[in-house]
Structure formats: structure tokens, C-alpha cells
Amino acid sequence: MIVDDHEIVRRGIAEIVDRADGLTVVAEAGSVAETLRRAPLVRPEVVLIDLQLPDGTGIDIIQALRESLPQARPVVLTSFDDDDALAAALQAGAKAYLLKTVRGAEIADVIKAVAAGRTLLDDRTVMRRRADHEDPTADLTPSERKVLELIGDGMSNREIGERLGVAEKTVKNHITSLLSKMGLQRRTQVAAWVAGQRASGWRTS
Incomplete structure (x- = not known):
């Protein structure tokens, strides 16, 4: 399921997903309310979610789906390259956090990996999260x-x-x-x- 308030973005992502082997778009939505109405009807395995929506945020959707449709695995696809947004999304239960600069083929790969049970971040985000230390957990008990x-x-x-x-x-x-x-x-x-x-x-x- 694709959630984005820009129809042209949804259509572009839908075309990428539908072309990929083994993937089908079962629904689209442009708002939090529309998503929460449609998701229980189609029961998607993966929900691709923009963070900025007209009636709330993608975090609202992730939190609501965690209660109402726990088998749905949320993937954030956003233009916000921001540590706080990343942390909030992962804390809410997102299984991947991708920037809209990602290549189309990578979107399909991430959807498949998340559907298979993995949690993923794009390479830029992973590198940024590693910070300056090789292992900041070295001193932990x-x-x-x-x-x-x-x-x-x-x-x-x-x-x-x-x-x-x-x-x-x-x-x-x-x-x-x-x-x-x-x-x-x-x-x-x-x-x-x-x-x-x-x-x-x-x-x-």
C-alpha cells in the first residue's frame, strides 16, 4: 500500500512496484484518515508511508497500524533527511527509512526485504548513524x-x-x-x- 499526498508520486511508485516480480499495489491513500480506512480492507503486507500528510504524519499511521494491523510492515519514504524524524519513525515501528532520492529499483528491493522480515535503512542513513566511533558500545557492561x-x-x-x-x-x-x-x-x-x-x-x- 502506498501513502503519499501527491498523486503523481503515488503513481510513480506504483508503476515501479507493479513492474517488480512478486509485488502488487493493493491500495493507495493520500492522508492518515484514508489510510486507516483502507488498510484494514486490503490488509497490506508492507505500507510505504510519507511522513508529511495533510491531516497528520506518517508516524501517526505507523502507531495506529501497530495496534490495528500489526502484520503490516511500515516503510518510510520521505524527503526528510533528519535524525529526529528517523528516530521517531523507528521508535514507532518503521522497518525501513528511505529518502526520496533513492533509486526506483532499490524501493522494490527494500519492500521485498521488509516483507521477508528484515529491518533496513538506506546506505546514507546507516553511515550517518555510525558516527565517529567504530564501536561506541565498547565500554558497556x-x-x-x-x-x-x-x-x-x-x-x-x-x-x-x-x-x-x-x-x-x-x-x-x-x-x-x-x-x-x-x-x-x-x-x-x-x-x-x-x-x-x-x-x-x-x-x-
Whole structure:
């Protein structure tokens, strides 16, 4: 399913997708409301979403689909080359974040990969997220590494505490420590960093 408020953009993407083997466009939408109306009717496997829409944002759609259509895998396709937008999209549950400068053939490849269960970022975004250090996790304790991975899995502090068998306050302490060691400021930046590294095959263990 393609979500963009510019019809000419939707048509161009639809042509690329329909030409690719194994892919079919099942619906188009130009707003948040239209998307949330149509998606449950066609039950798409992948939803290609622009971030800027007339009645809200792509983040609104990703969050709503997470509840109403969890099997739909969101892919952001946007002109916003912005760390905060990237972090917000990944935190909401986006499985890929692509800029509209991407080549047409790459869009089809990413859709197929996301449908197969992968989380991807485009090369420029992955390189930017690597920052200046080869491994900013080098000084993390084993517990902090586990928390880092679970943040990357989209878990809340409470869920991480339950998984690790520790108090939520302990989880918050681990997050404060790992943020400081990695040179980050917010939890959403951690989620974005992990997603970027996983796209290139990185694991903490």
C-alpha cells in the first residue's frame, strides 16, 4: 500500500512496484484518515508511508497500524533527511527509512526485504548513524548491552525489566549509563542507532 499526498508520486511508485516480480499495489491513500480506512480492507503486507500528510504524519499511521494491523510492515519514504524524524519513525515501528532520492529499483528491493522480515535503512542513513566511533558500545557492561538490544527490539522500560527480571528503576539507570557512554541524549536515539547497525549486520554479542 502506498501513502503519499501527491498523486503523481503515488503513481510513480506504483508503476515501479507493479513492474517488480512478486509485488502488487493493493491500495493507495493520500492522508492518515484514508489510510486507516483502507488498510484494514486490503490488509497490506508492507505500507510505504510519507511522513508529511495533510491531516497528520506518517508516524501517526505507523502507531495506529501497530495496534490495528500489526502484520503490516511500515516503510518510510520521505524527503526528510533528519535524525529526529528517523528516530521517531523507528521508535514507532518503521522497518525501513528511505529518502526520496533513492533509486526506483532499490524501493522494490527494500519492500521485498521488509516483507521477508528484515529491518533496513538506506546506505546514507546507516553511515550517518555510525558516527565517529567504530564501536561506541565498547565500554558497556553486559547488562547495558542487553538493555541496548531490547530497546532496539522496541520494548518499553517495563517490558525490559520483566524480561531481565529487574526493577524498572534499574532499567532506567542502565539507560542513563549507556546514553552517557555512547554519547547519546535520548532513548529514541538508541533505538535508531541499533536499527542502523542491525541493517549492516551488527550485534552486541
